[in-house]
Amino acid sequence: MSEPTGDLPKDLKYTKSHEWVRTLADSSIEVGITDHAQGALGDLVFVEVPEVGRTLSAGAACAVVESVKAASDIYSPVDGRVVASNAALATTPELVNQAPYTEGWLIRIAVDASAPPPALLDAAAYARYLAEETN
């Protein structure tokens, strides 16, 4: 089940808590959980995302995903402010399982430009991290 290399989108950045980060055209970011994370959680049945406008701190819990098995916190990769959340997940949380890097996105954040840039992993580094973690 755990073959971390190969399918990781190269245009995304990753965290060690298994979120992915996509930088959008307006320099805001989109955040979701990785394929590895959704696989480990199992079928998702509930997603709780923060309200638009909420201020987030890098490394702090900002959303909750609940699978058939357990509830898990999602951590904000950056300091910033929520500009959008994925409303479709209220009725179809399984989008996170089915399309973790696209339709299963969780939130979009306007990054606080005054904060230090976050330490994120590129695809290769995240793949190595997954390989170490599963060994």
Next chain:
Amino acid sequence: MGLKTPLYDTHVQAGAKIVDFGGWDMPLHYGSQLEEHHAVRRDAGVFDVSHMASLDLEGARATEFLRILLANDVAKLRAPGKGLYSCLLKEDGGVLDDLIVYRMHDTRYRMVVNAGTRDKDLAWIRAHAAPYGVAVTERRDLAMLAVQGPEARAKTAALLPAETAARALALPVFSAADIGGWFVARTGYTGEDGFEIAMPAAEATTVWAALRAADVRPAGLGARDTLRLEAGLCLYGNDLDEAHDPLESGLAWTVAFDPPDRQFIGRAALERPRAAARAELVGLLLEDRGILRGHQVVSTDRGAGEITSGGFAPTLNRSIALARLPRGTGGEVRVDIRGKALAARVVKPPFVRHGKPLISTSTEISQ
């Protein structure tokens, strides 16, 4: 590395996610727990339950012994093969385990107990059996499969020779028989019809493959848990434990107080008047969005309680729970989920039986 059933390699080859359960390496799911759940509600699924312990109890005084050992009364079992669900109690009424016992013969019973409690159960049962001269044999030579769902019996019977198939299909609910070298029981833990079959361990992989070829879907412990929760069935260690008696665990119906002179272990404790009214186990339906989980605190107008098992109910597309609340609680309660007091309604389990919802979920979920 935990204990392994004869089907362990089969599960791994099928892509199962393996987890520890009571010291055993067991399949949690084979890809999608939700699809496995629906397969059992709508068609048929098969669970490897070989981790559970089958015990044979034999002796001239076996009936007399079991009438003392168990809170339910095996004297109810008049027909051979008839099964009985019972708690195994300590003297103080705390639940050591819940189990099924089948009367196979006047002097021979088959008992199936939980994997996580097998060691203490065996020690307890053997210690109490000795004065009665009842021999207790653990059947580690057996594997056990649970085939469950509306099509489970027909699909299983199709694998058997005509004569044995007819005997299996003729089994009444909650009865068992030795059929073609198998111990076949019309029991389960899902709220659906089906069989639980104990067979020689060496046959397990062949039977599993035949069931798969008959489109019986492998299902893991994850689906087993959501199915039993929807069916309102207790899980030992969550809803039942040594700190609570059956009367505060929704299992008063399994305690046979008649006849009044049957002095089963724990009886005196259950009959002792208490200063405080006992708690009781009830069902909860979450009316807000979210997921109920074990150990969440429930606030009621009679005081606080706690969820013992909770989760997502795939058949209802809602979250449900079993909760131990002050006796007499009804109507609306609040559940603390991450600091928010969410609305839930007290309901009477089972939530789902034979594929059909038994509780009203027509109220809209508040957003």
